[in-house]
Amino acid sequence: MTDRHDPALCGICGRGTVGLGYAPPRSKLPPLWVCDDPECLSLATRTYQMKQDTFDRLEAIAAARGAEAMGQRLEELGKAQVFEGMEWEEWLDAVRSGIAGYRQCLKAEISGEAPF
Template sequence: MRGPASRHFSTCGICGRRADGIGYAPEGRMPAVWVCNDCGPGRARRAARMRDFDLYERKAFALAAQRAGQFLDTIGKTDLACLSPEEYEAFLKTFQTHFVEEIRRLVEPA
């Protein structure tokens, strides 16, 4: 049983990006789950109560990997070594964007 990905004050415990000083401590006990403005305290409360946050991360990772693969299909290249620096950056950005969107969707407060 694990909690959110990060309980470090500088890293969002949900999406892994930079935290913005918003934290939620379950039942007022530390350590807090620190989040960015985009994830917000509602998602922090939900994430702190999740029994197996790793499962949600794996689901978000799998979807992001699929979308990044689709990006490679659209440019007709599957060998990462053959990508130009711009294509490689776009590949990574595609993965990161979809991971963040999916993890936030999975942790959306009810």
């Protein structure tokens, strides 16, 4: 699960951050860092107080919807049988691993390109 206050990951969408963040005055929590999407900054200001477990629950819902979309796309391609017999939780775990791997690899690739 994504740490909402990780300075390297947008606290809303999980993309890379760009040095923008939000924290209300006198907050005890660190800033909520965001990507370059203005909607993420807007959501950060409105959801700053959201607890990590609530964010984790919402992230799990988003991962499940992503898994459904991926499964639908595999069916459209006629490749869904590759995962036949797989339990929903196994499929969801595979999708979460893919998302986490994507984020980790993207960060590594981007950091490998710096300095520009």
